[in-house]
Amino acid sequence: DAGVTQSPTHLIKTRGQHVTLRCSPISGHKSVSWYQQVLGQGPQFIFQYYEKEERGRGNFPDRFSARQFPNYSSELNVNALLLGDSALYLCASSLASDEQFFGPGTRLTVL
């Protein structure tokens, strides 16, 4: 069984550009969450989606948006990129509330 997959693995953008990150959850998982992990820190919650509806949002500006598709895959969009958006973006899928399965992440560098 495939785990959580994310694309692309690495991305380099310049300030002001926008980016779209993609995530495919484990088959059968209907919940997808997005996290941002800056070097040396723990992951920070950005969004959670369940059955295509937003269930939670972290303390991130409106430049960050996401959606979930009928097949439960998800996209995270970030507009007007800032240098501080450089981070590892992690997607996690889950069945229940006790365990989340993380994908390998997308390493975003903003120059």
Place this chain on the structure above:
Amino acid sequence: GQSLEQPSEVTAVEGAIVQINCTYQTSGFYGLSWYQQHDGGAPTFLSYNALDGLEETGRFSSFLSRSDSYGYLLLQELQMKDSASYFCAVSGGATNKLIFGTGTLLAVQP
């Protein structure tokens, strides 16, 4: 506010036992999870405690005391491959979002 505190670094030798503590201050607490993350990799789930007490999974055990807002991860028979960052994370509220601590970097020495 919500916060989780862990030691920033721990060093131990192969074969030893190490305990990584976590204290938390959150609202809507449902449970405490532990994740392992190797450098550049994805966090991988280790354990989850919703109730007080000890949960054992192989060489890893995790403990929770809800009244003390405290938990720990115990790693036994340490191996070199256990060198990694370990995060405690609290889940709570209407979603199952995780609030992570800042992580403990474990260095296992021969």
